[in-house]
Amino acid sequence: DAMVIQNPRYQVTQFGKPVTLSCSQTLNHNVMYWYQQKSSQAPKLLFHYYDKDFNNEADTPDNFQSRRPNTSFCFLDIRSPGLGDAAMYLCATSRDFGPGGTDTQYFGPGTRLTVL
Amino acid sequence: AQKITQTQPGMFVQEKEAVTLDCTYDTSDPSYGLFWYKQPSSGEMIFLIYQGSYDQQNATEGRYSLNFQKARKSANLVISASQLGDSAMYFCAMRAYNNNDMRFGAGTRLTVKP
Numbered sequence A: 001d002a003m004v005i006q007n008p009r010y011q012v013t014q015f016g017k018p019v020t021l022s023c024s025q026t027l028n029h030n031v032m033y034w035y036q037q038k039s040s041q042a043p044k045l046l047f048h049y050y051d052k053d054f055n056n057e058a059d060t061p062d063n064f065q066s067r068r069p070n071t072s073f074c075f076l077d078i079r080s081p082g083l084g085d086a087a088m089y090l091c092a093t094s095r096d097f098g099p100g101g102t103d104t105q106y107f108g109p110g111t112r113l114t115v116l
Numbered sequence B: 001a002q003k004i005t006q007t008q009p010g011m012f013v014q015e016k017e018a019v020t021l022d023c024t025y026d027t028s029d030p031s032y033g034l035f036w037y038k039q040p041s042s043g044e045m046i047f048l049i050y051q052g053s054y055d056q057q058n059a060t061e062g063r064y065s066l067n068f069q070k071a072r073k074s075a076n077l078v079i080s081a082s083q084l085g086d087s088a089m090y091f092c093a094m095r096a097y098n099n100n101d102m103r104f105g106a107g108t109r110l111t112v113k114p
Helices: none
Strands: A004-007 A010-013 A019-027 A033-039 A045-052 A051-058 A065-067 A073-078 A085-092 A111-115 B002-003 B012-015 B017-021 B024-026 B031-039 B046-052 B064-069 B076-078 B088-098 B108-113
Touching: A010 A019, A010 A051, A019 A033, A019 A085, A045 A065, A045 B088, A073 A085, A073 B012, B002 B088, B012 B017, B012 B024, B012 B046, B017 B108, B031 B076, B046 B064, B046 B076, B076 B088
Parallel strands: A010 A111, B012 B108
Antiparallel strands: A004 A019, A019 A073, A033 A045, A033 A085, A045 A051, A065 A073, A085 A111, B002 B024, B017 B076, B031 B046, B031 B088, B064 B076, B088 B108
């Protein structure tokens, strides 16, 4: 009963070669998020979609883009990966933001990106 | 600004004993939610428990309970009867009203010893 699915689980790319990570959900949630988590660090929010409305965090590099073609799918595009972009990328969903931002976020298993 | 602090980088507990993982937070918003997540070595973030700022009672979910002390701005996670499978990284997180960002603490690595 997978709810938030990420593909692939492991991705290897070359320096500067564009890469796309995929996330899908079966929860019919309105909000989808992308987080970057580097080794031994807390997850850091890159951006989120509320339905089709895209919200970028102020410090997210331009190198990172996202697409949400429908409710179920969301993609993370890294246009020119650098060595510093090697990390775990986590997708999450929430039904809404909830009163006081209280709706729980449910995470996928993550995609571990290696940049050679 | 929101801030989450987990002061214990690592914790050890004997199997079947209880353990408390500390979390303090700072926010000026009166309405907020507090969350705990478990992250095993596989990487998935697993939701454990949630506490709302206006909830009168401490949240409990099976072996997990949240010791919420609003005046002290702390939201400690208590795991009772620890199991070997509880060994993982544990993150405290907070999300406040009018803020779309879920802020995470630095995490605590829990190791359960047999």
